[in-house]
Amino acid sequence: MTSKPLVPGARPPGGALEVTATVADRGTDLSLSVDAGQVVAVLGANGAGKSTLLSLLAGLLRPDTGRITLDDQVLADAATGAWMPPHRRRVVLLAQQALLFPHLSAAANVAFGPRSQGQGRRAARDVADRWLAAVDATELADRKPAQLSGGQAQRIAIARALAADPAVLLLDEPMAALDVAVAPAVRQLLRRVLRGSGRTALLVTHDLIDALSLADRVVVIEAGHVVEDGPTRTVLTEPRSAFTARIAGINLITGTAQATHLVTDTGTIVSGRLDPSCPVGEPAVAMFRPSAVAVHLTEPSGSPRNHLPVTITELEPRGDVVRLHTAPIPAVGALLADVTVAAAADLHLQPGDPVFFAVKATEVSIYSRAR
Amino acid sequence: MTTVPDAVRRRGRTASASGLPGWVFLPAALGGLFIVLPLVAMLARVQWSQFAALITSDSSVDALWLSLKTSTASTVLCVLLGTPMALVLARARFPGLRLARSLVLLPLVLPPVVGGIALIYTFGRQGLLGSSLEVLGIRVAFTTTAVVIAQTFVALPFLVLSLEGSLRSAGRRYEAVAATLGATPTTVLRRVSLPLVLPGLFSGAVLAFARALGEFGATLTFAGSLQGVTRTLPLEIYLQRESDADAAVALSLVLVVVAVLIVLATRGRGGEGVR
Numbered sequence: 276m277t278s279k280p281l282v283p284g285a286r287p288p289g290g291a292l293e294v295t296a297t298v299a300d301r302g303t304d305l306s307l308s309v310d311a312g313q314v315v316a317v318l319g320a321n322g323a324g325k326s327t328l329l330s331l332l333a334g335l336l337r338p339d340t341g342r343i344t345l346d347d348q349v350l351a352d353a354a355t356g357a358w359m360p361p362h363r364r365r366v367v368l369l370a371q372q373a374l375l376f377p378h379l380s381a382a383a384n385v386a387f388g389p390r391s392q393g394q395g396r397r398a399a400r401d402v403a404d405r406w407l408a409a410v411d412a413t414e415l416a417d418r419k420p421a422q423l424s425g426g427q428a429q430r431i432a433i434a435r436a437l438a439a440d441p442a443v444l445l446l447d448e449p450m451a452a453l454d455v456a457v458a459p460a461v462r463q464l465l466r467r468v469l470r471g472s473g474r475t476a477l478l479v480t481h482d483l484i485d486a487l488s489l490a491d492r493v494v495v496i497e498a499g500h501v502v503e504d505g506p507t508r509t510v511l512t513e514p515r516s517a518f519t520a521r522i523a524g525i526n527l528i529t530g531t532a533q534a535t536h537l538v539t540d541t542g543t544i545v546s547g548r549l550d551p552s553c554p555v556g557e558p559a560v561a562m563f564r565p566s567a568v569a570v571h572l573t574e575p576s577g578s579p580r581n582h583l584p585v586t587i588t589e590l591e592p593r594g595d596v597v598r599l600h601t602a603p604i605p606a607v608g609a610l611l612a613d614v615t616v617a618a619a620a621d622l623h624l625q626p627g628d629p630v631f632f633a634v635k636a637t638e639v640s641i642y643s644r645a646r
Numbered sequence: 647m648t649t650v651p652d653a654v655r656r657r658g659r660t661a662s663a664s665g666l667p668g669w670v671f672l673p674a675a676l677g678g679l680f681i682v683l684p685l686v687a688m689l690a691r692v693q694w695s696q697f698a699a700l701i702t703s704d705s706s707v708d709a710l711w712l713s714l715k716t717s718t719a720s721t722v723l724c725v726l727l728g729t730p731m732a733l734v735l736a737r738a739r740f741p742g743l744r745l746a747r748s749l750v751l752l753p754l755v756l757p758p759v760v761g762g763i764a765l766i767y768t769f770g771r772q773g774l775l776g777s778s779l780e781v782l783g784i785r786v787a788f789t790t791t792a793v794v795i796a797q798t799f800v801a802l803p804f805l806v807l808s809l810e811g812s813l814r815s816a817g818r819r820y821e822a823v824a825a826t827l828g829a830t831p832t833t834v835l836r837r838v839s840l841p842l843v844l845p846g847l848f849s850g851a852v853l854a855f856a857r858a859l860g861e862f863g864a865t866l867t868f869a870g871s872l873q874g875v876t877r878t879l880p881l882e883i884y885l886q887r888e889s890d891a892d893a894a895v896a897l898s899l900v901l902v903v904v905a906v907l908i909v910l911a912t913r914g915r916g917g918e919g920v921r
Binding site: 333334335360362363364366367368370372374376377378387388391392436439441 | 819820822823824825826827828829830831833834837838841842844
């Protein structure tokens with residue numbers, strides 16, 4: 276499953292997006308540019324404008340003002356009235372629901388894109404077979420969508436989207452409707468196809484893990500505007516918008532996954548629970564909440580938990596807790612810890628103090644990361 | 647529990663499971679009786695000994711055959727014209743759409759006789775189109791073509807309404823997905839929209855066929871009553887009622903059987919399209 280021969284068909288380079296668009300009745304004013312081959316996670320609260328962005332790109336919604344281009348083609352330009360209909364854009368939408376055509380078999384669903392683009396029956400079926408194999412669904416080829424489980428249907432939907440050979444893939448919370456049990460496998464599949472193809476993709480999600488494991492870059496949309504935009508790690512560890520701070524503000528340590536721990540580039544070992552979808556030996560990230568960190572003045576001993584010597588740089592009051600910021604640690608980065616006001620007072624913490632951060636292995640989750 | 651007779655227990659359970667007050671069942675049963683009783687009364691009058699002879703007389707066979715031919719032709723016309731109409735009403739957006747929808751409904755609420763008169767002034771010899779057709783040597787009024795036109799006129803709304811409902815409940819999401827996969831609007835229509843609403847199209851066509859088969863007023867007004875040419879089964883029944891009541895009852899039974907078969911067909915196969 277992990278070292279599967281990748282993705283059928285080489286993709287021609289391309290997929291650079293430029294968007295500047297407003298939609299008046301949705302209060303949306305978005306501007307964004309995406310490099311060819313980049314995978315961008317789009318985060319934001321419900322109704323913030325994430326789906327509006329995808330609809331604009333897919334051609335299901337016309338902007339009131341602004342311009343959208345894909346490579347050197349104009350998809351929409353409100354000023355000139357230029358408009359490219361959805362079927363000529365090579366922008367494919369993969370939604371929360373698989374939306375497989377209920378009257379067609381799985382294979383016919385996957386062959387739908389190639390057929391629609393003018394390929395013959397035989398050629399389209401070949402493409403479909405290759406993509407069904409790529410998503411481990413060859414044995415489902417003749418099933419009707421009603422005979423598929425949610426996870427199986429979403430795998431077929433992924434194959435169908437990619438068989439259409441899109442320049443840009445739009446993913447609208449593709450894991451949100453799936454059982455917790457099958458989501459990791461679908462995430463792993465998406466990581467394989469997204470990384471393997473070098474295809475531009477926009478991934479709307481509520482889930483930090485999706486952003487971490489699939490995206491190079493995170494864009495946060497709030498009230499119809501892009502409020503934050505940067506490399507995944509930066510946005511998630513140093514959130515600047517209220518929304519990201521609420522869902523993020525987490526500790527991330529990058530390294531390589533092992534069965535029970537993660538090893539950083541300098542050999543520091545971080546014990547934790549390995550996510551089932553994270554292959555051993557692959558790039559990974561260890562994640563833990565600042566509230567899971569215990570602060571000690573001397574090195575704790577005799578316990579299986581993680582501990583790291585750090586230097587406090589800042590004490591930030593946040594309601595009934597104090598957030599401790601540290602100086603960057605080589606190959607780990609700066610860390611955060613939340614302690615109660617009472618504990619901070621008892622420890623007489625001051626900026627510049629050397630202390631030890633300790634985290635139980637059960638509080639650390641290890642996920643695969645995008646790059 | 648075991649001492650309670652089965653039937654009583656079952657009835658009690660149904661009433662409570664429905665959440666309805668018990669007294670509602672009384673008027674509901676009366677209504678049902680109101681529909682069934684006349685049919686039973688008619689069945690009681692059927693002269694079974696002569697039944698076969700009555701429905702195989704020349705005029706009866708002519709009428710039955712004409713009815714089947716014209717109803718089939720008008721159903722085909724309804725599908726050909728009504729499907730695009732339903733698509734436009736369900737999917738397009740343009741000023742006057744609500745007005746258009748109301749106009750489509752008109753033949754449904756119009757008395758059929760009025761429809762027949764309207765058709766005379768359209769396709770009749772002095773009619774709006776009829777006078778031009780006359781010049782070309784085409785005469786429509788009082789021909790079998792007129793029967794088909796009258797039936798199509800009254801049956802069309804049934805197909806349009808049924809199909810439009812199916813299209814609306816099917817939604818546009820599958821069509822949007824198909825378009826982003828690269829399918830042209832024609833391909834989306836052919837491979838996604840129409841297959842998805844096939845049950846609705848089927849039940850709409852069956853309803854249109856039933857309405858065409860029962861058409862009386864517009865046909866009599868616009869097409870007349872000429873044996874083998876325009877005298878369909880309902881017209882034949884009406885005429886026979888004067889001279890030979892037994893034949894009228896026998897032919898009525900034929901129409902009842904056809905109606906029952908049609909109801910079973912729509913319920914069994916495309917029921918969800920009607921709603």
